[in-house]
Amino acid sequence: MPKHKIYTMPVAEVYPHYIAKAERKGRTKTEVDEIIRWLTGYSQIELEAVLEKRTDFETFFAEAPHLNPSRTLIKGLICGIRVEDIEEPTMREIRFMDKLVDELAQGKAMEKILRPKTC
Template identity: 80%
Template structure:
């Protein structure tokens, strides 16, 4: 089976789209970064290093210091697919992030987005 194209895309090439999506709805880059750090365990400095290195999505999630155990609480539909039903782990991590960014753009409170 061939890998999905998103796996080889650089995380840095998609990151500005996350920020733009949030910004259009009055949210901030800082909130986007907080979500990414919460999900992956990267520090802000480590996140910036991954962006500078143009790390691909597969490596970005594979090298994540500490994937948040609460991410299993993320439920819902992204691109017509329920995130909790995705069997391939890397794709599920990518869709978790997409879902969190969607929630941010929809005005959900950070405490709820971060499953506190």
């Protein structure tokens, strides 16, 4: 089965849409970056580098320094699909990031978006 086209899409192509979505709702680029760093373990400098290199989503998640173990606490619908039910690992990570940006745009507090650390 061929890979979904999002896997080969540069994160840098979607990133401005995340920012725009957040800013339309009064949130900031800084908050979007914090969410992405929390999810992936990238530092701000590393995040900016992968955006500049136009790293694709599959590589972005495969090379993430430390996927946050608390990301498994992310639940809910994104594009009509429950994120916790997505079996394909890369797609699940992409949808986790989408869900966190949605929560930010919906006005959820950062303390709730950035789930508490699991054991």
